Amino acid sequence: MYPQVLFQNRKPNRIATIDEYRQSGGYEALATALQKYSPKEVQQIVVDANLQGRGGAGFPAGLKWKAVADDFPFPRYIISNIDEYEPGTFKDRVMTHTDPHMIIEGMILAGYAVLASQGMVFVRPSYESSAVIFERELKIAREAGYLGKNILGSNFSFDIVVHRSGGRYICGEGTAQINAIQGKRPYPVQSPVRSTEKGLWDKPTVLNNMETLVNVPHVVRHGAEWFKGLAKTKSSSGTKLYCVSGKVNRPGCFELPMGIRLSEIIDEYGGGMLPGHQFKTCLPGGASTLYLPKKYYDVEMDFDSVKKVGNRLGTGAIIVFDQKTCLVGATLNLIEFFVRESCGWCTPCREALPFIRDLLWRIENGEGQEEFIPMLRRMSQHTWKSYCAFAPGATMPVTSLLDHFMDEVQEHISQKKCPFKG
């Protein structure tokens, strides 16, 4: 068993109370930071700790905060995303049902680091219980003096509100999320100015994944070196909430050292493959990552190591496929998802994804032809010209299907049917 930091107060079927959080050292980092550290010092601790954003891109959180320059206007905002529409990902849900005050403290510290006055938690409809928990616990935190005017007697004032979404994958994209909060149709925006300068209501706005924020109190309390020491690999730091789903014995969300081997996550924590099932491949970080060939079963699960084998850590949501699952069918399902969730704003995404879906549908249903394969590649290429990262992400399962599982695709074409269907 590895040290549990984020899940240290995890209990079966119950949420940790504010008292339990405080007994474990909760809100100490906030008190220390407000008394002893300047916002700049908090930023620096987080930079030194190499806290990489847990939403998928892995961008260092401290550097994102530093992008909010001193002369940028006020008020400033922090937005935390509990939207996680990425198939396979459910860590934010588990975290909010484990220790909500850890998220609240992390968000206040982030707010202090950039001198924001308001935090916003963006919650998807299927996580209504998370929204309800948050509203209840925010009230408790406010009554305890951790939120509101002059927090713990300091000059810093900050509050957090819950923003309920109407539910759509694209709201996870930063600029789309800002539009969503502003009551506009949530299209992504391409702007030469970053959200850290002009975001929500044209004011400086920092978007941090919830899992990034929960690490902050621990980094501030125990320091950068301690945090780096939690990871198994040199280039990474801290622990990671890995979600395991698919054909394993114990699907679930596990806190493990960053850089732990994929094989250990699946075999030890996911309980191994279901009886009679063998590992074929996995998507290592949600639906917009690539199928990982079996030869990388021992890959170290951190941002750099997964990148080195040509893949992405993404959200660390490991979707495990077995030898009996048809990958053409799986890819068709994934593309169906992306076609439906595309906001439809830009042409490459709106046109290329349905085109890919159609080709995959024909291959899966016995109408495939050899010439479809270069067409699939070409269409996938076109998505790189799209407005945001949605469409290129959507084609990752498609291109990796062609790169690593061409045999399966060919079998569909030559047999004129799906070989997995009797």
Place this chain on the structure above:
Amino acid sequence: MLPKQLLETLQAQIANAEHPRELAVDVMLSLQQHYGYLSDEALEEGARLLGMTPLEMEELATFYDFIYREPVGKFVIHVCDGVVCWMNGYESVMGYLCKKLGIEPGETTKDGLFTILPTACIGYCDLSPAMLINGRPHGPLTAEKIDHILNRLRTEPPPVRMAR
């Protein structure tokens, strides 16, 4: 017409907000809860309250998965068709539900109780195959479990919590 109490609650929320449009989704969810779905009348009322045009509100309403612009049943069943649920038996779950209720996805039962909608990954991959009914998750689903859930819903009204 909205009942006085709901109208006053919404007006108070909007008056307190620095940016009223921030509440657009909240207002739509509240109206939807009252009317059962976001009717044309509800949409116009919501737009008026927020100082938006009905078209601006329509742009939002049609974008989101959980805003219903057409009448739905008392219980809206969102069946997850994400890749994990697909792998773990989405098709048989959907098939079984449709057979039991005698409707196709997107339809509502004649008694007005149930609507079935296919839905993007709902984030319960550890409970797959899964579905949401009026915001409440259920899984891993089997035929027996589905029978049990449907029977319970037919006989006792559960707490409905889609808006605040």
